[in-house]
Amino acid sequence: MSTTDTDTREGTTRRLPAVDWRASVVYVGFVLTFLFFAVTQSQYFLTPTNLTNVVIQAAPIAIMAVGAVFVLSTGEIDLSIGSTVALASLGAALVLESTGNWLLGAAAGLAVGAAVGAVNGVFVTYVRLPSFLVTLASMGLVTGIARQLTDLQSVPVTDDAFVWIFGGGDLLGVPTIIWWTVVVTIVGAHLLRQRRFGAHVLAVGNNTPAARVSGVRVDRVRMWVFVLSGMTAAMAALLYSGRLQGARYTLGESDLLSVLAAVIVGGTALTGGKGSMVGALIGSLLISMINNGLILAGLNVSQQMIVRGIIILLAVSLSLRGKKQG
């Protein structure tokens, strides 16, 4: 509960906004991690190639994080995004292969993402099941479909336009994958901060009955955040397929934890009502930097998973501590 002991004499003075230290965890963590790897892995970490790599690896995470910020701000969760990446990439690659049209391929991928999101949304809003159950189930379902679809085979992506637009290309000296990340993040921040939709998302996440009696169409908001989440996963899928020039059922399989960690460390409340797009972007860079540094430090894949798990657990506890007492 909120404290109600405000002295009435304070009523007329404008209080300075209290510094919310949790909101800055991600920035402090980012700087400290950067310095740590810069010192311990100086010969490789600081090279322009490696730093560019860090940013490129962060891109799909950052894009999925935009959708996840909306979902978490509504007080829901979407566990199916990793599996959606796999299915959307295969969908895009197959349509691309048969039509040779990059636009149709991209549209197919996005449609797959929107469809998965819509199914999640229907079960959460109209069947009224908890979103973690719904999306846990759809994660399994979608993974199964992705494996079945091409019988575990990868689908090559050879279309030059597609490869250039989604990952391989370079505009004004900046990789297109980074342009996409910037654009999606800006659109996400605009939706969340400056539009009625964002205000309604935050209201639903903070106090659903209050939002409902205030005339917010709660079901419609919930439906849309899941569709958005599916579509950002699909966008990430396009970038993976473009960059790797192929689609595969394993794409995105380890992204769920990274995305959730990036978003929560970035200051979005797991309990809803509070979200930060910029925080999520910095969080994604932080996660990517940690992954990169661990590889440079010579850890094998199993060791990386262990260390990453521990780091994420620590970071998330730091950014969530005391939230409930607030």
Added chain:
Amino acid sequence: MTTTTAAPLRLEGVSKHFGGVTAIQRFDLEVAPGEIVALVGDNGAGKSTLVKIISGLYQPSEGSIEINGEQVTFRDAADARAKGVEVVYQDLALVDLQPVYMNLFLGRELRRGPLRVLDRKEMARQTQQLVDDLDVRIPSARALLGDLSGGQRQGIAIARATHWASGLVLMDEPTAALGVAETAKVEEVILKLKQRGAAVLIVSHNLDQVFRIADRVTVLRRGTQVGTRPTAGTDKNEVIGMITGLSS
């Protein structure tokens, strides 16, 4: 009544069942413009349920609701709002993590420009003016709602209803959490609404308050409407007798 216009609110035979439980049984009421009607009854009598039916949160099991002479069926609160029904809920219905001005405008945000972006500045300005007018003392229209005291929050909930009120205002125990001075202020605001010609239906457990401000009082006992009296033609003892079912 002196007016020839249709009543802002007319209920006829409104009932509500929750499964096997009857929360409201055949409730009739008409509220005229500029009239304050008090709805009283013990805990669990069905007062909040009735308010929620009129505000679109529940659909009546039977009966009809007319707003300004037009029969209505509300699917949700947005529908009721669109017909000019404003509500101050018992549990306040505010959003703690948002600034005061967003709470005032939630669901009807002001927007500007071709992109229709939120006009936060204008919303904050109008909110500040409104709370100043109503003498609700808050640190700022941009303060987080969760940082306000209970009385300040109640003030905001009432300010929101008065700001948007056109025809009908429903208030579910609007002064339950307030001190003496704040209660007086809220009653002043309610009387202002009456002067403006709004119809007010107020739920209250405070009979002194009922006799201070209401024109009529209607009593619910376990979902059944026991009776309706002009406050000038009854007294506290009779009303208490109607509430408890014990004639005194």
